[in-house]
Amino acid sequence: MAVSVVDETAETRSAAAAAPVPVEAGAVSVVDDALYQRLAEMAAARADEMGPGHPELRPAAEQALYHEARLLDDRRYRAWLDRFTPDCVYWVPLDLSGDPREQVSYLLDDRRRMADRIGLLETGWAHAQNPPSRTVRTVSNVEAWPLDGGETRVRCSVVTWEYRRGRLTPFASRNDYVLAALGDDWAIRVKIVGLVDCDGDVPKFSFVL
Amino acid sequence: MIDLEGLVEPHRVHRSIYVDPDVFAAEMDRVFGGAWVYLAHESQVPEPNDFVTARLGLRAVIVTRDSDGELHALFNRCSHRASTVCQQECGAARNFQCSYHGWTYSNRGDLVNVPFAEGYPDGFDQAGHGLRQVPRLGTYRGLVFATLNPDAPSLADWLGPAAALIDEFVDRSPGGRIELRNRQRMIYKGNWKLAWDNAADGLHPTFAHRSFLVLNERKHGGARSLSQFKANPDDTGMYGDDLGHGHMFVDQRPGLTRSFWETQRPVPGREWYAERVRSEYPDSSAEVLEMAPGSMVNLSIFPNLLIKGNHFEVVDPISVNETRLHTWVAAAAGAPEEVNVMRMRIAEDFPSLGNPDDLELFERCQQGLGIAEIEWVDMSKGLGHPNQQVLDNGVCRGPVTHEGPMRGYIRAWLELMESDPPRTVAGPGPVPCETAG
Numbered sequence A: 001m002a003v004s005v006v007d008e009t010a011e012t013r014s015a016a017a018a019a020p021v022p023v024e025a026g027a028v029s030v031v032d033d034a035l036y037q038r039l040a041e042m043a044a045a046r047a048d049e050m051g052p053g054h055p056e057l058r059p060a061a062e063q064a065l066y067h068e069a070r071l072l073d074d075r076r077y078r079a080w081l082d083r084f085t086p087d088c089v090y091w092v093p094l095d096l097s098g099d100p101r102e103q104v105s106y107l108l109d110d111r112r113r114m115a116d117r118i119g120l121l122e123t124g125w126a127h128a129q130n131p132p133s134r135t136v137r138t139v140s141n142v143e144a145w146p147l148d149g150g151e152t153r154v155r156c157s158v159v160t161w162e163y164r165r166g167r168l169t170p171f172a173s174r175n176d177y178v179l180a181a182l183g184d185d186w187a188i189r190v191k192i193v194g195l196v197d198c199d200g201d202v203p204k205f206s207f208v209l
Numbered sequence B: 001m002i003d004l005e006g007l008v009e010p011h012r013v014h015r016s017i018y019v020d021p022d023v024f025a026a027e028m029d030r031v032f033g034g035a036w037v038y039l040a041h042e043s044q045v046p047e048p049n050d051f052v053t054a055r056l057g058l059r060a061v062i063v064t065r066d067s068d069g070e071l072h073a074l075f076n077r078c079s080h081r082a083s084t085v086c087q088q089e090c091g092a093a094r095n096f097q098c099s100y101h102g103w104t105y106s107n108r109g110d111l112v113n114v115p116f117a118e119g120y121p122d123g124f125d126q127a128g129h130g131l132r133q134v135p136r137l138g139t140y141r142g143l144v145f146a147t148l149n150p151d152a153p154s155l156a157d158w159l160g161p162a163a164a165l166i167d168e169f170v171d172r173s174p175g176g177r178i179e180l181r182n183r184q185r186m187i188y189k190g191n192w193k194l195a196w197d198n199a200a201d202g203l204h205p206t207f208a209h210r211s212f213l214v215l216n217e218r219k220h221g222g223a224r225s226l227s228q229f230k231a232n233p234d235d236t237g238m239y240g241d242d243l244g245h246g247h248m249f250v251d252q253r254p255g256l257t258r259s260f261w262e263t264q265r266p267v268p269g270r271e272w273y274a275e276r277v278r279s280e281y282p283d284s285s286a287e288v289l290e291m292a293p294g295s296m297v298n299l300s301i302f303p304n305l306l307i308k309g310n311h312f313e314v315v316d317p318i319s320v321n322e323t324r325l326h327t328w329v330a331a332a333a334g335a336p337e338e339v340n341v342m343r344m345r346i347a348e349d350f351p352s353l354g355n356p357d358d359l360e361l362f363e364r365c366q367q368g369l370g371i372a373e374i375e376w377v378d379m380s381k382g383l384g385h386p387n388q389q390v391l392d393n394g395v396c397r398g399p400v401t402h403e404g405p406m407r408g409y410i411r412a413w414l415e416l417m418e419s420d421p422p423r424t425v426a427g428p429g430p431v432p433c434e435t436a437g
Helices: A033-044 A058-073 A075-079 A110-123 B021-034 B155-159 B162-169 B192-197 B210-219 B270-280 B285-290 B337-346 B349-354 B355-369 B404-419
Strands: A084-092 A105-109 A134-144 A151-162 A166-180 A187-195 B012-014 B038-042 B050-056 B057-063 B071-075 B090-092 B095-097 B104-106 B111-113 B136-140 B143-147 B179-187 B239-244 B249-253 B297-301 B305-308 B311-319 B322-332 B377-378 B396-399 B433-434
Touching: A033 A084, A033 A187, A033 B136, A058 A134, A058 A151, A058 A166, A075 A110, A105 A110, A110 B349, A166 B192, A166 B210, B021 B404, B038 B050, B038 B090, B038 B311, B057 B355, B071 B136, B071 B143, B104 B285, B111 B349, B136 B155, B136 B337, B155 B162, B155 B305, B162 B249, B162 B297, B179 B297, B192 B297, B192 B305, B192 B311, B192 B355, B210 B349, B249 B404, B270 B285, B270 B337, B322 B337, B349 B377, B396 B404
Parallel strands: A084 A187, B136 B433
Antiparallel strands: A084 A105, A134 A151, A151 A166, A166 A187, B012 B377, B038 B143, B050 B057, B050 B090, B057 B071, B095 B104, B104 B111, B136 B143, B179 B322, B239 B249, B239 B396, B249 B297, B297 B305, B305 B311, B311 B322
16 A cells, blocks of 8 residues: 655644544435435425414524534534434535536535535645634524424525635525424434525635535 | 746746736736637537627627527627626527617627617618627537637647547547536636646645545545545656647546546445446446546646536636636536436535635635745746657656646747737628537
8 A cells, every 4th residue: 555645744734633533334325316306396496485484383493503503603513413314415506496416516415425524624634624714604584384204394594704814705595404303302304505696606615504 | 018028937937927917917818819718518508599608718708509500609798888788697599689778689699670770870880780709719529619819720720639638528428428517616816827737737636635535545445536646646657748739638547446436436326326327237337337437637728628527617717816717517418317417416526525625725826926026936847857758749748746737838828928919809790610620
């Protein structure tokens, strides 16, 4: 086996370096055509009128989204990942009504690639996150509707401010969630980040939206 | 007037080519006006009356396919008072009407209606007031190029040895065609040539993409995407070519120890789609799966098209220190649907995990270049090295970490900058489309 030629002690390694996390058991993608079909239908119905949200679901939905926002702003990425179901999808589309089977996105991750995204930061060599972004996100306009099987559909507006290397950059999005559970054990099955400028000039980003 | 004297030496370039606004303005005239520039792909305008907008340097252009199926490159500028006449990035339209005073043009550029026409002086030539056009248009394997330079070589001569490499890329599709789907679009705060330098830079992956290398080793093991850069890449047989006219080529294939499919990092849906391919194509599943990953080559068509993986990355300069990259994903025409679904996910993999580190480093370079007293940027690796060889077709080949391809494009850049080629625009009327090869 070839030996790395790079000096492990170089100062260019960021403070984010963490011990390797073992490969998750059963790290096999759950993405199949049925899951894509669900995402495509969600995208196609994005602009449909859903009627007023259910006020009795909103407080619990808000608690989940606020907690998620705090985990991300605090860069507790492993704890964030633990709030996703094994069959989850995290999707940042370029075309808000497109079918992900036919189009490329900024990213469309299953749990395995989410773990990779976090693992990349944990190597300490992700230059685009050295120094890391500081973020603060405001979650508002939260609406929630019940779905079959105990799931909850949630929509909200999010403004994320990223500060890094002297620049403050806003990212505005309307997010869609399918929550598999509410309450203390809240869990995300689907998260879709619909950036308002998704088909425009998005500044480079390397933190988790 | 800019003074180009002394900005390029055999082994180094002057910082001003990255930071001087006057150099940038001259580049937009002479390089992006004088060279053949990639505008679009025919798959973006497949049907009569389709159009897609593009930029020729800073000039707004509409690439149209008229009702007879002919291609045109029309300037997006009303002949009356200069407003752009097309606001959408793509679509279908027989006519473009200027919103300001209602002048209306066909998708051939002819001025078909001037409202309240009474009052224009005698001799007002409506036919002569069509949309202006790029005077030379050419296609090769579906790629649409244009130039303002009447003296530019034929498109076939301009592409030279790059044409056969375009063939290789396109012919990975069983249908012998690619279809561009949609694009990722990102901006970095740096000069456009930083992306150009990077495209043939076989020295950077070991360091710039170390996070990606380490991640893959920890999580997925074995020879995975980019692991050919783990140790000295020049020990692998990978090479870089100076193709002439500023075109560059990097071939990573000699560095692979396994198939493209086995080397590809696992992406969402890999298992389910691979299983479907294996059941639907039991006798050829290995060949089918091999179409999904990227091409493992970087082919750079000067001055604005970087073909990497399965991507057409279009370099779109905004200002001397700001650049937009459009990363179009190419689907393989005629391939099973599963292949192209996986291509979409693969097209998000390195671009979202690896490219941010490139863009970060471009921005750090632009910062460093801001120090006026430190004038030079080194580009000497491989200069005069015995491992350089010149092939029969004139291609100059060297080990992948050598900087010969970079020096080659800088020579092409300097030739255009110094010769200040003539640039014209065409009036209304037919502009023949050259078909190269």
